[in-house]
Amino acid sequence: MRALVHTILARIAGFLHLGKQDREFHLELEAHLAMAEEEKVRQGMTPEQARRSARLDLGGLTQLQEAGREARGLPWLDTFWLDIKLGIRKLRQSWGLTLVGGLAMTIAIAIGVVVFMVFELAYGGSLPLDEGDRIVAIQTWNERAQRLHDTALQDLERWRTTVQSLQDIGAFHTIERNLVIGNGPFSSVSRSRLAEPVSLAQMTASGFRLARTSPLLGRTLSATDEIPGAAPVVVLGYDVWQSRFSADPKVLGQIIHFGGAPHTVVGVMPEGFAFPVNHRFWIPLRTDRGTLAGPQELAVFARLAPGATLESAEAELAALGLLPSPTVTPELMEQLRPILKPYALALTGDTDRWLVRLILVLVTLLLIPPCANIAILVYARIVMRQEEFAARYALGASRGRIVGQLFVEMLVLAGGAASLALLVVGLALRWAERNLVSDLSAGAPFWMDFTLSLRAVLFAAGLAVVAAAIAGLVPAIKATGRQMQTGLHALGNRTGMRLGATWTALVVAQVALSLAALPAAVEIGWGTVRKGVLGPGFPSEEYLTAKLAMDGNLLEATEGTRSVAASSEPASTALANTALANREHPPSLSTADRFAGRQIELVRRLNAEPGVLGVTVGVLPGDEPWERIEVGPAPPVQQSRQDAQLLRRSLVQKNQVDLAFFNVFEIPLLTGRHFEASDFETAISEVGDLDAESTSAIVNQTFVKQLLGSGNPLGRRFRYLPSDRRQESTAQQALTWYEIVGVVIDRPGNATHGTVYHPAEAGQMSAPSLSLRIGTDPIAMTSRLREIVTTLDPNLRIKDILTLDEIYRQKAAGNNIGAFSLGAVTLSVLLLSAAGIYALMSFTINQRRREIGIRSALGAQPHRLLGSIFKRAVGQIAVGTTIGILVALVLNYLLPAEKVGGWSVPGVIPAATAVMILVGLVAAVGPARRGLRIDPNEELRNS
Template sequence: MLHSIMARTRSLWSGLRRRRDFEAEMAEEFGHHLELRTADLVRSGVAPAEAARRARVEFGRIANHQEDARAARGLAPFDSLRVSWLDVKLGARMLKKYPGLSIVSVIGMSVAIAVGAGYVGAINAFMDPTLPLPEGDRIVAIQNADVANPGDERQTLRDLAAWRTQLRTVREIGAFASAGRNLVLPGQGVERVKLARMTASGFGLTRTAPLMGRTLLEADEREGAAPVVVIGEDEWRRVFDADPAIVGRPVRLGNEVHTVVGVMPAGFGFPFAHKYWVPLQQRVADVETGGGGNVFVFGRLAAGATLDEAQAELSVVGARMATTFPATHQHLRPQVMPYTFPLMGISDPSAVMAARTLQASVALLLVLVAANVAILVYARVATRTSEIAMRSALGASRRRIITQLFVEAFVLSSIAAVIGLSITAAAFRQLSRLHGGPGSDVTVPFWFDLSLTPGLIAYAAGLAILAGMIVGVIPALKVTGRRAQTGLQQLTTRGASQQLGRLWTALIVVQVAIAVAVLPSAIGIAGDSVRKGATEPGYDAAALLGARVFMDRDATLPVPGGDTSAVAILPRFRDRTAELLRRLEAEPAVAGVTFTTNIPGRENQARIEVEGAPRMSDGAEGPGGANDPWVRTSNVGANFFGVYGVPTVAGRTFTEADAHEGATAVVVDQVFADRRLAGGPVLGRRVRVLTPKEGGAEGELVAGPWLEVVGVVPDFSLEVGLGGEEDPAMYFPMSVAQATGPLHVAVRTRGSSPAAFGGRLRQVALAVDANLQLEEVSAASDFEYHERRSMLYLAIGVVAVTGSVLLLSATGIYAMMSFTVTRRRREIGIRAALGANPRRILAGVFARASTQLGVGVAAGLGLAVVVARAIGTGVMEGAGVLLLPGVAVLMIAVGLLATLGPARRGLAVQPTEALRDE
């Protein structure tokens, strides 16, 4: 039976693929039979003309035999679905005949397709497991998942050694660890570069030959081997001026001088986005003890092996290691997965499924839009029942009529797909430009291709077909249903008997409710974004240069005892940073130097308690409430406000005496004073920070020491709340000796632009310590411009989506009203003939639609409160409450505007026209 099904399927596919050839062969075969029979009759003495006639009579109608042949091969149903250019021309003519419907439909579907294609394209660009390498789909990642601490993946050189020797389903196993180094070139200054400390097997895994020289060797990984480096082709041209003698040239990276041994071809960035590669040296002690830091392990599936087989084998190896090393591996479960997943932060199979499910669910937006358009098309088709009845009476099958209506809808959705893809391409280009702006810390992986790929175009084409099916086929099925086949007379009055089902009307109510629910929060976010995008910072950013300063642990020479942990290196970092600040202050072009843990606008969040005020739990009054426990916090140098040019509103700012362990002075901004300390004096008030109790129950907090407010400054940050109100801020004094991590250094220049001083800043840092690294070096004005521009783009995106929601709701209301006028056209004519007042006619006709609009608005207002509290927009605080009635009025106004067109058509109905068919 299976063999028969397969044979029939192959025959059907062959017939579809070679339909023209099949038709030509069939016609030739039938013609040959007629010629043979005619020749036989002629030989028997019949005249040629009579012989040809008799042969045709005996053979029968060729068309019937052709239909039988098609049916035998299963092609008959497909013949009735054949599309002609006439259908396409008719679809294009409908665009011109119904311009309003066409414009609304195309706009709605264009936005939906743009959102769907954009999301799918972005997700595929990051997560697509097929790397742009030979057999890239066979490259996998191996990692340990800690079941005791979900989300913590740890693998060391000991795991690498075990997996290399024990796995058979995964070969060419290697590892890498990202690091940063200061690249020092004589006469060209210094710049920080990101490099990969990688095993030599990584190059063999990629099947990519070097452009010049060689790649890394296993001998380079041995402890004590001479330091070497491989560089990328673009860095060879940019940094080394395409030096043909680059191989063998010494290059200083941090404290070590490496020898360039090879150059990789353009576009090569394995394992992530690297352009410099040094050996991942494996000390015997690290392999035996599990030291050497965490590494990212990769490999290639063996020939014929599957991911499931590799996982099964890896689980056995993992269980063996858990038995051998219970102290470190008891809770570790090794996993093998597509290479890109863990690099993109997706390590849990459920997270992969969630991402794919969300990817598929984006198409539901198009389904919702297409359903609205289907209502409009349904109303239009209802006016064409006479045409459909005539075609049916003349022999057109129901399938042929449905095909024609599908083509008409597909013309609409195809135009929408082209426009949607154009929007997506423009958004992709803009995102690519935004990525390279000052302050951007996004590193794009080498496999990332944010463009209109063939797969993405095919996906958009699939969405266009899906939209065409919903918009064209569903109304066509309803109009050409069983009742529609009972006769021409019944079809000619079909438009008056069509009904808009409960599902359609419920869908419109839900749309209105969703629009009302999201509009207040969307308006708040858009307003916040516009405000931030148009607001200048509250400090003098014209002559400020910023940089993030840190010390890479892997690049630092071992401290006494061999401990290279962050805690052990911290004293050295503090000492070198303090020296950097002293040398910068001595520079003639520097007017002031300060530091902070967080640059303005990117402060941390902390819970606080004000003395004399009740302690509030999270969300007790909603984010932004008068006693909301959350505020922005930052640790700053004593001269921070002076260097930034921030004036004092009341009290004082910090002095060097405040910057020590146990200091109790804090400075707050004006927003903090107005909203947290209202109703009494500000200076001298005491606050304290609340932190979660380590090992305590959820929500259990530990209160820090009381701190005294000694000064008030203006709100000078660009950070504002989602509801449009500024978040309060509190600042703590600190010295470099108290630093526990990277610091942001700010330099106010004198007589030179901040950007021009960037090179000098790197030189001074290099002179202090070759391992003192700088990143995000940019003028504060450039950084702030980038931030404001990002917020403006966010506002544009929110406005576009919000406008689409409004348009969607208006489309549904318009469709419902249009359909109502079409369905009740005869009733309107009769009532008008009997002398009814036009206003009463319209009130009666649109009463149901008005009720649905009211129900949707009422339900949406309740949901709006829930949405606002859930995402913390602050809409329910202060003047934001006015958004709710404002949105309700706006939605009702949109609904009324959507009824204007149908209302005018209803009033224009003439009794004689409405009763013409009676």
């Protein structure tokens, strides 16, 4: 065994110093010959005889040196290197195959790497902290419902005092607040002190101990800060200290405000520190019951004690169980149990490992269609190169050697494709980090690394090997198998091998698939980019939008839990969850009242601003929630009997708008009426409940087209179905019917689906957004808007101030990527089928050279000759095209473009057919010209 290891090491060393060792070996052999010659001369030979004899005794010098080199280096690596060089040369020669095959492989591998990186980011292992792999999260798991349950404060307290196998147990949750730096009355803030929404970690002091990170300045939070009544303090992140305080070393002791609450700065953390997720501000979490009553979305963290394992700690937690809670029924209590997970995994979501593996296997399977296609092309090429292989075989190359060389040739192609795919994915990840993640309010968790990991590179390499095996190995084995049978007979005999029925079927299928996919791809692609290309259809750059929220005061105990961002969720869903949290835990009446009052006042003040042409509060365009509705039957006068039974159900987008909305956005009415002041008033006075809505609704024209048909839409009714389908039958009676009072034209963003508008007063909307129509510079208006909001109420939070144009542009950017990917896949399918046709034509010509030669020597017209020869190939393409058209028609009938996010394009199927025929013709031109150039004399001579 040791000798083997020594041999391997020596061979590697030998490979690296091959030149030097060659020279030494040569010297040694020279010395040998000299000694032998001397001795032979001494024995009586002439010098000439001696030299000859010595060389004879030693054996051939060149062969010996060759054998020595093989014995010292890594001969297979030499061969491999030779094959790679040969492969590159061959790929350059058949550049068509290289381009088409390379593109298809690049796309398939890129998709695989993207999926791998998504998993890598979501489940990517340990935290970049001291012994980060021992940091865990404790969660409460509902066994029956198979989902997480809020962790109770009392359990947290008990774990902190009793659990032995865990240390530094603590918790955090994320809140958003307005940040105002410095002291002084808010009514007279200067521009430098404008309120800005920020995320804060309310965290127990143990979080800093757990992270084992010392502060750069001052101190971290301490246990005394958590005592009720302690002076409110804050620890700042490095970037905040740099950007807001110009890295002032005297920052300690300064006051900053969150909402209206002043906090003293007590410390600054070092660069890069963002525990628990991506935070830059830390304030103490007070875990006494008085401060944090009610449901808490607490994320609990801990570090495994020395010697403890995840399993042992979880066993200790399980033995301890959960304390009975007054807010949880005993029945539910029985289903709950504490669980322990690696920290990053717990916070970024969790999926079964086998599911991840299954998806990765499926992604690998994605390689099969393009690679099988390339395999066909490779097979055709091998058949055409059979003379070369037959000659090599005759010269003593083994079958394995020839198969190996073809595999390496494809490996070169797949390797190039994998490198390109990695480059593209690497750039895409960088783009995503810069543009997508920074858009989220919270940003990406600190442990997520958006650079390509080594594992991803290895995965891509693995995919490349699989691709090369499918595209190179399979056809090589099949073709050389025949080679063995035909052997030397194949040399110079072009009819030795044939493309069988499988090949024909594959080309037909290829053409059919390309043609069937083309119209759908065009329609879906156009549907995706259409909005971005055509623009919103109104001057969206004149609209400034912003999201509004109202915070409770940090120091008011009962209000501390409001507008909690879902910190235990992945950052990407935090935004969506904020809206959800607001719906599930509505702000208390007093805050809601205050919020409504502030909204009315804000709108009043903004309307009074010069340059503001209109103000409306509603759901941000494009953010409208999707709801399932059911349309009631048409009134008896118009209905047919069939219609009366038919209750149409559909998904629509639901918007809540104020009185000014349609005016500000200049949305004309088609029929019926706009909302009136009475629609808003009746809702409140009749029902007496602030949350009740008016039953009047306005819909867009697509709603009418898709759901109501040709009759009069006014007066028709619909109702919302519960999101949980199981409750549908029980809740149906209680559902409110809404009546359509008006129809407006489509806005470009909702031209593909129904949209419903409901009247809503200030304070009735769950996640209101402000839209200003302005005539002046939006940038100037942005800071003015901030100023007005800050002076109005420090707890009124305004964020994501953007023009509508920017919002549309951001959305279009994402859509363009989707459309680009779709375009790339379609293009590669099209190119592959073109390459298939090309290979078929080339092969036909090659195989029948002699026949063409003889027939043209007998006086056949070259063009008629070609016609008869291509008859079969053209027939195959025609069959493929016909099948493709039929499939496209059926597909279009079963799945209209609008249903899958597309936009129907008239005449797309004939156009796609024309493109396909054109592609086929272009692919056939080269081989046909070669066929016409065949010299009858030469072919007759060769036969």
